[in-house]
Structure formats: C-alpha cells, structure tokens
Amino acid sequence: MVPINSLAPQTRENRAPQRNPSVSAYCASTTLSPLDALKRFDKNPHDFLLLLDSLGLLIGTITHKDIQRALIDHQSFDFQLDEIARRPIVVLSPFDSFATVIDLFQNSDVSFIPIVTHDGYLLNCIMRDQFHTLVLEEITYHFSLDFFALDKKKRQFNLAQRPWGFYKSLFISEFTQTKVITVFPGEQLSLQKHHKREEHWTVAKGEGLMVLGETSFAVKKGDNITIPKGEVHRIKNTHSSKNLVFIEVQLGDYFGEDDIVRLEDTYGRV
Structure with a gap:
C-alpha cells in the first residue's frame, strides 16, 4: 500500500507504465469545471471520479455528493474540483499482493482502491464489487487486469461483508436457509452456537480447522459437518493464501442474525 500523501513529483521523462484504458472513464482533470464533472456523473455507474493533475498524478477523489455539498456551500459553480477532493486516499501499488487487497477491503468504508506507482501515477482502480467477482469467479489478481470488464460478469451477488470474509444467501424459506460462505486466509468465524436452528456444512473449496x-479436527474439500442445535462451533481457514468456501444449510424455524450467540470472537463482537 502506498501512502498518497508521500508521493513525490514526477516528470514526463520518467513516466510510469501505461494506464489501463478502462479507468480513463473515471478520471477527471483538475481543470474540469464542476458543471462538466456533474455531467460526467450522469454516465458514471460507480459515482466517483479520480482527480488527476496534468502529469496524470492522482491527487484526490470526488463523488457526486461532494459536488452537491460544494454547490450548497458556495451557492454557485465558482470553485475548483481540487478544493473539494478527498484526501488522503487509500491506494495500492503494483507490487502489493492479493492479501493486501483483501485487507484493505475489510474496511467497509472503502468502496474502491486506485492503483498507483510509487510516485503517484495512476495505473488502475478496483471496486469492491469487482473484487467480489474476482474472488467468486476465481480470477487470478494482477494490478493490470481490466477490473471494469468484470462489471459485465456481475451477477448481483448481494454479498454480506464480515470481518472474516463474506457470504451470500442463496435461498430462504420458513424452514430452511442456504448460504455460500467464504473465509479469507488465516481468518475465522466466532466461537458460537444457535438456539433455533441446526446447521449442515459442506466444504466446497480449501482447508480449515x-x-x-x-x-477440533481438520476439514477439506468434500467434508460434511453436522452442527446440532445448541452445539458450540467455529471454523478457521488454515491456508496462508487461498480462501475457504463452504455451503451452509440451516434447518429450523428462525434464521435471524440475533440467533448467533458468540462466546469468543477475534474481532471484538462478543
């Protein structure tokens, strides 16, 4: 991860590798007028712009709401985009690993991450939804990927983010709920139990404890675990770089999150 406020000046002679063409649609020059920026948002499905100087250095980000707030404050378009740009910025470098990407998206306030060189030249950008698609489609991460092409693959995952990973609810009825649960490398669910449901887990990918x-026992792809109602349980992804994925089938008459009784939790949720 590169701290944006430590980026050094750059000249055209030592310009960094070429920017991914798809990210250009989400870039704006500091000379762009606020009115023209608003027009850009009409065709922008992700509601953000990356603000660049004349050399292509990333100096901040702006959203549609940022411009609206500035209009209210100024009562006119008489302001510059760099005056309202958000700083500092959470960014990645081309050399950051996928584990770093995972760590940064653990923060629920981070919806997109620009990828820049050590001196601040913008190369690419990855959105949270694109990150989820990358994981679920099992696409190998590289900073130069056309992440915006993944928008076409998006299947309305409706993922629920958790500190240990995320899950998608596939089906729910009066008597059952089915989820696909992904646990990031080295992470674990809380030690917990349920009063109103039993659970049946099938490991689809990876390994865990x-x-x-x-x-306690090791589990791997193809293993099935039955968790009776009221039984204490937890699972940990023991792999250093690969996700653990399992299918959870809940049987009972209530499936609310408030039926999770946490006894221990790495993330302070007890």
Missing part, C-alpha cells in the same frame, strides 16, 4: 463441541 473445525471446532465442534469439545473436539
């Missing part, structure tokens, strides 16, 4: 009652 399962705690069930007083026992």
